[in-house]
Amino acid sequence: MTAALPETQHVTLRLPARGRQALQDVLADLRGASTLAPYDPVILEFCAAFAQRLSRRARGIPELQALAFWMRRAELTRLKADFEGLATERTVLMPRGLVFHVPPANVDTIFIYSWLMSVLAGNRNVIRLSSRETDQMNLILEVLNETLTEDAFAPLRGNTVMLSYGHDQTITTALSLAADVRVIWGGDRTVATIRQSPLAPHATELTFPDRFSLAAVHSGRYLAETEEQHRALAEHFFNDAFWFDQLGCSSPRLLVWVGDETDVQAASQTFFGHLQAVTTAKGYQVDTATAISKLTFGLRAALDHPVERFERLSNEVAVLPLTRFAEVRGEFCGAGLFYQLAAAKLTDLVPHIERRDQTLSHHGFEPEELRQLVTALNGRGLDRLVPFGEALNFNRYWDGHDLLQAFTRRVYLQPEAR
Incomplete structure (x- = not known):
């Protein structure tokens, strides 16, 4: 389910760094982007490489050092083991599809944590970034774009888009209707505003309001x-x-x-x-x-x-x-x-x-x-x-949600009796 978009609807792409783009083209590219299985080795290697590069570039910035430490290879391996522990004999763990993230403007790093839990599960992602740029956000985006240029991570190019746009409900509605999961971080007012844009009937939503x-x-x-x-x-x-x-x-x-x-x-x-x-x-x-x-x-x-x-x-x-x-x-x-x-x-x-x-x-x-x-x-x-x-x-446990499960779809598989 998608919303009809005027040809004049544009967003600014920050990842990949392409500047202003027509929203309908962005959505078309996302729909056609390649996908990987949950915790695919390419995803794990990309996240670990990003963390290493960020750690070197963000010396003296404790919030970014904490982010890089949390994304270290040992933690990714532990998350993979936890994820695999969710499966049973009759369930197969699959990505949910496209996840639309709306992070808060007051915490520069939360969009990466939200994205990481989703991309590890094999989802495609679109993240709306605040138009209010900060040095930390710009550094994160710079390191992400650099890491994606490596040939080994070509399969990941195109399945994550980070963009910004003004307070335009038409764009928010189009992104919401295209999503299988919507994640809203921010105050009660932000949640109420975003919820004016409907979701597709099958989609789910996670909200993280005022706390x-x-x-x-x-x-x-x-x-x-x-x-x-x-x-x-x-x-x-x-x-x-x-x-x-x-x-x-x-x-x-x-x-x-x-x-x-x-x-x-x-x-x-x-x-x-x-x-x-x-x-x-x-x-x-x-x-x-x-x-x-x-x-x-x-x-x-x-x-x-x-x-x-x-x-x-x-x-x-x-x-x-x-x-x-x-x-x-x-x-x-x-x-x-x-x-x-x-x-x-x-x-x-x-x-x-x-x-x-x-x-x-x-x-x-x-x-x-x-x-x-x-x-x-x-x-x-x-x-x-x-x-x-x-x-x-x-x-993985935040505001009472288990994000490993929230970003994962369970396919029930019952073998034929013999």
Whole structure:
């Protein structure tokens, strides 16, 4: 099923780098592109080669180094083994077909993670990129285009298209109707806007809308650790919170201290002191406009929520202690502003967790304590519970979806009885 397109509909091709092209020609090329079986050696070799080249070119850019590390050959091999484990005697794993990805504008690397899980499964892909270019996005596209020029990867040319265009519903509808799967990353408003464009009747959809993430620390166990452990934990938390200026869906915005009042106060003071030192050591700075925005946001939050005070450690780190759990999931300025809450035990969070709550970064809890929290929640919220330093690490399980399965079609095969 396709939409009739005016001849004037054009998009800008970023991969392959061909500039402005007629959309109907792009769709025709995609329909005729060659395909490979899931986890074909050519796909694995291409992804590994891209990761190696990106790692060399992106020195000093931690977000891209993390992406390259996640795409290393060992991880691809593990994903292949996990994928093969999904098959049964009576099911054959096949690609779904054409996947249309709409990534967010605020996280430069998510479109590659989304594309990777799909291309490994053998799908053809079209990714709409934001017209707002960034140095990181441009570097990724440059490395992808370079890698595709290698003769060994000729079978992959043409089955992935990365393009940009303005807010044109006609184009979005044409791409949506051509797709077998549509993947929308972004806020609730983005999801609602894209959903105005229909899908083909057989197509499926994955959405990753507005999410809220938080962190929790067992105060007593934290205080029992060494200064070196405290510094290391602050570095892990820095990676979770300050990459993407705290605006990633899994970046913690609320820090919950679990324990008695004395331990909570001591642990908080120690932790944020180390976090401030880490931001200085790493050279993280915010500009004057952002610093003013944080101050304004913090003062307004003190009026709107049960905030005890506004603790400004620096332009880069500010804390808003709450007297009780409050609805702080909406507007947020990021860039090192943290709500803070005390709780007697971890399961005290249960009545306050909602479906939009995605990631809980944790430190100092036993596995059984975490499992008790998940069991008590009974599906009302939280899709990921990960240690500090892992909040932004992508994997096959995201927002409650198993992406290995989401990008795969199962063909049922029942042999004739003999």
